[in-house]
Amino acid sequence: MRRSTSLTSSLSRRRFLARAGGIGMTGLLGASAWEAMAAALVELPFVNGQRELATSFPQKGAMLLQRTRPPLLETPFEVFDRGVFTPNDRFYVRWHLANIPTSIDPAAFRLNIRGHVQQSVSLTLDELVREFEPVEMAAVNQCSGNSRGFFSPRVAGGQWANGAMGNALWKGVRLKDVLDRAGVKPGALQVRLGGLDTGILPQTPNFMKSLAIDHARDGEVMIAYAMNGEPLPLLNGFPLRLVVPGWYATYWVKMLDNIEVLDQPDDNFWTAKAYLIPDTPFANVVPGQKGVKMVPINRMVPRSFFTNVQDGAVLKVGHATTVRGIAFGGDNGVAKVMFSSEAGDRWQEARLGPDHGKYSFRQWEVPLRLPSKGPHKLRIRATNTAGSTQPDHANWNGAGFMRNVIESVSVQAV
Amino acid sequence: MTKSSGMILDGECRPEGRGTGTVPRNTTSRNVALVRAVPMLVGLALAAGLARSQAADSQKWAKVTVDLPVSRTAFPPGNGADIANGQCLICHSAGMVLRQPPLTEAEWTAEINKMRTAFGAPVPADQIAALAKYLQSINGGQQQHD
Numbered sequence: 001m002r003r004s005t006s007l008t009s010s011l012s013r014r015r016f017l018a019r020a021g022g023i024g025m026t027g028l029l030g031a032s033a034w035e036a037m038a039a040a041l042v043e044l045p046f047v048n049g050q051r052e053l054a055t056s057f058p059q060k061g062a063m064l065l066q067r068t069r070p071p072l073l074e075t076p077f078e079v080f081d082r083g084v085f086t087p088n089d090r091f092y093v094r095w096h097l098a099n100i101p102t103s104i105d106p107a108a109f110r111l112n113i114r115g116h117v118q119q120s121v122s123l124t125l126d127e128l129v130r131e132f133e134p135v136e137m138a139a140v141n142q143c144s145g146n147s148r149g150f151f152s153p154r155v156a157g158g159q160w161a162n163g164a165m166g167n168a169l170w171k172g173v174r175l176k177d178v179l180d181r182a183g184v185k186p187g188a189l190q191v192r193l194g195g196l197d198t199g200i201l202p203q204t205p206n207f208m209k210s211l212a213i214d215h216a217r218d219g220e221v222m223i224a225y226a227m228n229g230e231p232l233p234l235l236n237g238f239p240l241r242l243v244v245p246g247w248y249a250t251y252w253v254k255m256l257d258n259i260e261v262l263d264q265p266d267d268n269f270w271t272a273k274a275y276l277i278p279d280t281p282f283a284n285v286v287p288g289q290k291g292v293k294m295v296p297i298n299r300m301v302p303r304s305f306f307t308n309v310q311d312g313a314v315l316k317v318g319h320a321t322t323v324r325g326i327a328f329g330g331d332n333g334v335a336k337v338m339f340s341s342e343a344g345d346r347w348q349e350a351r352l353g354p355d356h357g358k359y360s361f362r363q364w365e366v367p368l369r370l371p372s373k374g375p376h377k378l379r380i381r382a383t384n385t386a387g388s389t390q391p392d393h394a395n396w397n398g399a400g401f402m403r404n405v406i407e408s409v410s411v412q413a414v
Numbered sequence: 415m416t417k418s419s420g421m422i423l424d425g426e427c428r429p430e431g432r433g434t435g436t437v438p439r440n441t442t443s444r445n446v447a448l449v450r451a452v453p454m455l456v457g458l459a460l461a462a463g464l465a466r467s468q469a470a471d472s473q474k475w476a477k478v479t480v481d482l483p484v485s486r487t488a489f490p491p492g493n494g495a496d497i498a499n500g501q502c503l504i505c506h507s508a509g510m511v512l513r514q515p516p517l518t519e520a521e522w523t524a525e526i527n528k529m530r531t532a533f534g535a536p537v538p539a540d541q542i543a544a545l546a547k548y549l550q551s552i553n554g555g556q557q558q559h560d
Contacts, residue, residue: 047515058480067510068485098505102482106475125475154515156525200505203534234480269532 059233070095075163081307086166115261118183132173138360148400167361172224191216195255210266245359246331284395300330304382324365329384333358343377370413494548
């Protein structure tokens with residue numbers, strides 16, 4: 001059966017089908033039907049959006065299960081209403097390759113820096129922590145394909161709602177400082193970053209991403225060893241993860257152990273052929289459009305979300321309430337967040353919460369009193385300090401990347 | 415970017431080491447406590463203006479060992495299910511396939527070819543069409559609910 005695809009941000013029509021649910025899935029899910037029946041199920045607002053709320057992943061609380069192996073776990077959206085920092089045990093998880101080490105011995109772990117450098121360097125975790133200046137930064141980590149499930153027409157890939165993102169206070173060292181320890185030679189072009197995970201098949205390319213040398217040395221890109229004041233959960237990249245503030249999470253290599261300075265352009269699959277976007281505004285094309293120049297995905301674009309009101313909510317007419325949510329500016333800070341309760345006909349500026357830095361989530365809130373009974377459409381729109389604003393119309397591309405359309409929720413005043 | 419205050423907690427790691435079964439109650443409640451504690455700590459640190467601390471960085475590293483849940487989900491019966499169970503499950507569990515939106519046979523063929531050429535999936539060329547037809551036949555949202 002088909003349901004219409006909704007463009008709302010929230011987990012509307014949510015249904016917790018505890019225990020009694022799952023009837024009718026038996027045939028499809030076979031051996032796991034019993035487990036599904038025991039689990040809470042959540043309905044994401046698009047076709048085939050039923051997801052189990054999984055609690056069996058290590059160091060993780062309840063997460064929306066997109067895939068068990070390798071894990072794809074989505075943050076339930078209500079978590080974002082609790083503050084601008086996403087708790088580690090609710091932070092989304094996305095792995096490409098299934099050979100993920102399940103045991104990490106910090107004493108044996110080494111971070112290797114090699115390639116087009118004066119001397120190769122191999123650092124222990126203690127050396128990394130003690131010998132380099134620690135830095136901290138709040139930054140949003142967002143999957144390139146966050147919100148892919150809302151694409152219309154639909155596209156293949158991880159069918160996320162809006163919870164493939166999170167904001168954390170990262171602590172670590174500058175990639176620049178670590179590169180300087182090895183001594184980058186003249187002529188370096190890129191820095192290629194790899195982690196401990198590998199594919200099941202020997203012919204599967206190892207996951208590696210490259211940054212231009214100037215980007216890698218900008219002093220902002222960091223190697224994080226702590227996340228919200230604790231070591232990273234293994235599934236978020238313990239013990240080390242690259243933090244590339246303002247850029248999509250595909251660059252934030254997990255279990256980072258290998259840094260290679262290149263004097264030739266990186267031609268590995270993950271940099272050269274995967275995670276490409278149309279080189280157009282908002283990576284937008286018409287479905288079926290051919291001959292578009294493709295470039296590696298890069299800087300994030302601004303987004304904003306409602307966190308305390310869901311699609312289909314019922315509000316009292318004339319009753320004062322506060323609507324709130326989160327926003328982020330992408331590759332720049334949030335300049336302003338505009339709210340409309342009149343389907344975009346008139347806009348008012350939302351009040352912004354504390355500023356935790358240009359790459360962080362920022363809370364917004366606005367007082368609301370709906371004047372008349374009936375349906376109302378609430379919309380929210382962020383503009384960043386570089387002047388980029390969320391568009392009125394959703395972008396589309398075949399990979400389902402970079403969605404940042406203005407979010408709206410339909411509410412009823414009674 | 416700010417210089418660190420050195421406020422990071424002693425980072426003793428507490429691997430949960432859960433298996434695929436039920437979660438013990440005490441683990442769940444500890445997770446709930448962490449959910450509440452972490453934003454509060456972060457908030458306090460930020461409120462303190464990231465004041466520098468003279469204390470040396472005291473991150474402690476403990477070995478982490480976890481168990482990842484194992485998927486026991488098989489592809490639903492049908493012509494081609496044996497190909498899907500034999501090929502797709504080498505590298506990933508069935509769940510994400512079953513959670514795709516309805517895709518055309520051509521779109522499934524493109525996915526299969528991506529798995530073959532980019533990731534080295536050993537799907538024989540003469541089984542591509544049958545597998546695409548099968549995947550289209552079990553399309554998400556058609557059989558699963560209601």
